[in-house]
Amino acid sequence: MKKYKLNDIVTLKKPHPCGENKWQIIRLGADMKLKCLGCGRDVWIKRLDFEKKLRKIKDTDGKFVSIVNYEPKS
Numbered sequence: 001m002k003k004y005k006l007n008d009i010v011t012l013k014k015p016h017p018c019g020e021n022k023w024q025i026i027r028l029g030a031d032m033k034l035k036c037l038g039c040g041r042d043v044w045i046k047r048l049d050f051e052k053k054l055r056k057i058k059d060t061d062g063k064f065v066s067i068v069n070y071e072p073k074s
Helices: 047-053
Strands: 009-012 022-027 031-036 042-046 054-058 064-066
Touching: 031 047, 042 047, 047 054
Parallel strands: none
Antiparallel strands: 009 022, 009 054, 022 031, 031 042, 054 064
């Protein structure tokens, strides 16, 4: 089961060069497309690399939780 979906807000291990660490998922597939919420730049990343670098995800309460402890509500 995937723990993330389209338009989720996530944080990765390293920030973008603009200084922001929050990203919006705008495309899913073998390659992921992420949008930096600081400067608005889009980046492509391989799914395997994304899953290795994924740190936290924003839940429905608006708080960032560790991806290990995240249980999405259906």
